[in-house]
Amino acid sequence: MTEAAVTGARPTASIRHRRTPAAPGASRFTVMDPSGNSIVFIQRDEPAELDYxxxxxxxxxxxxxxxxxxxxxxxxxxxxxxxxxxxAEERDQVRAVVADPALLDRAV
Known part of the structure; x- marks a missing residue:
């Protein structure tokens, strides 16, 4: 065990993280650590049909x-x-997330 674990002391190094800004009326936000791990916080009563x-x-x-x-x-x-x-902007965003946008020609 480390000394911090034995004594209950807190680490002195600061933890740097990034938080996505919340837009007015937003019901979720993301916290990301330097390694790229992320946690999405979602408001409990967020409407199911809400699309970001x-x-x-x-x-x-x-x-x-x-x-x-x-x-x-x-x-x-x-x-x-x-x-x-x-x-049109959303269609462009959708086509940008796949390696071969031609796969989506019949759908978007």
Whole structure:
């Protein structure tokens, strides 16, 4: 055991972290340590249908890409992605999260 553990002393080195800024009305924020580990804090009564700037669309795009890579059916993910109403900016963000944006041509 270290001396700090035995005596109950706190480490003297400061812990540096990064916190994402909370926008007005936001119901979540992220804390990230220097190693890149992150924790997302979500307000308990956050509405289930809340979408943060195309997050759902990006997740579905990644699921399409993963299904294709694994040789599994991707039609359900594509259909859900195609059913979302996205702005041109959100469509660009979605296409940017996958290695091959052509995979999404029929969906976004």
């Amino acid at each position: 700037g195309g997050d759902l669309a990006m997740a579905l795009a990644m699921l399409v890409e993963l299904a294709v890579a694994l040789g599994e059916p991707d039609a359900d993910w594509r259909a859900r992605l195609a059913g979302l109403t996205l702005t």
